[in-house]
Amino acid sequence: MKIAAAAVLAALPCLAYADLGPSRTNTGKIEVKDNKPYRLDADAGYLLNSSKSGGNSSSKENLAAHLLFQRQAGIWGQELRAEAVSTNDDGDSSNNVERYMLAGKLLYRSTDTAYQYLKLQGDKDLSSSLDYQIALTGGIGLDLIKAQKQSLTTELGAGYRHSKERGFPYADVHELIGTLGLYYQYQFNDTVRFNQDLGYEFGDESQVLRSRSSISANLTETISAVMSYQLKDTLADSGNSRDSLLSVGMKYSY
Template sequence: MNRIVIALLALAPVCVSAAEWKGEGELGYTSTAGNSDAETLNAKLAVTVEYDQWKHVLGLSALQASSNKVRSAERYEFTHKSNYAYSDKSYVFASLRYDNDQFSGYDYQSSLAAGIGSQLIKTAVHSLDVAVGPGYRSMQDSVTGQVDNRVILKLDAQYAYQISEYASLSEVLTVESGSDNTYTESITSLKMKINGNLSSKISYTIKQNSVVPVGTERTDTLTSVSLVYGF
């Protein structure tokens, strides 16, 4: 599985002079609840590159918080997904995710996956994209240091609703299910255009592991109000 994913990612075109680039930078205030309760700032960066039949999506995010000079939240995440379209609506994909959350009960969670996807709905108002495939996940227990490696089934779903010229609603769902643990992440966002490339965004994130180390909560939530700059 690792070789398949790495090979597909490596096949991405290196000549991107004619590629279409777009992205978003986000900075905002957040309130977290669950394994960490704090008020803090978070930052995100998302970049999309499209070239011929290829589409590459890169995501970076960071969250830090301190309470009474004691760190109460610290999380970093990196994601990458490459799609190769073989028809107007269908594609094959390879993806990777690395999550380092010091308050989740795991030092890190990483996964590689590959499979097929389809754009089930695409109109001027609604869009729905679903992808599924097998993968491989590695997790390290923050208490014992034990590393657990498992085969997983990964599901990605993205829905977007263009409410008006100035407002849009989106839902991004990720599920990584293995024999020992199922990781689920749901991000619901409402974005409102302010002026030009500047928008405001309200988002609600739920992250859950079905099995966690003793003394750790299974579910974390994050509510964020932020400014977004598109480029």
């Protein structure tokens, strides 16, 4: 596993553009601005819900941050993506969520509508029965719709996943998995865009569903307002978990 991870990371500097599931910003080639063959998106969102009843008050804070870097050179590509999610409910600490994700993906586009990919992903979830998961997967992708206003891409893959249980007996779980991805984008106009990303990992020991819905509106050439709703649902032999997050924030694009 360590050898495979090192091989993927070593290849990142010399390859270019790919898209990560389930959060992906467009299909096909990246829009290169100012003759730059790369793209950088960074966004952070925050939402505070407070309530008061019977003289008692409570609050719930939602915080989400994403970093996306894409680079392309011909038919080869790369993408690096990082994510952090946190919720804090002072009325019910059992609802607190804290998780992190880091992923890298290599892509080879064999035709205008089809590509092959290799992805390495690590997850750390403090609110799940699984302490962390590391997966190495590969597969094929197909652009089903590539129009001016909308795009739709699907992915099908398979690979290997290592998981560590959080509770006793703190077992290490090794399993073969399958993956599915669906990525949709609709451009209402030059300013407003909607994205819906879905990802599903399935194995004998655990299944993970991820969803992210977002709508963004450009404020300037590089700054936009974004509202997103995220969902992660994990079904595992060691215990199930489900969390959702609504956030409103800003996005920087370069």
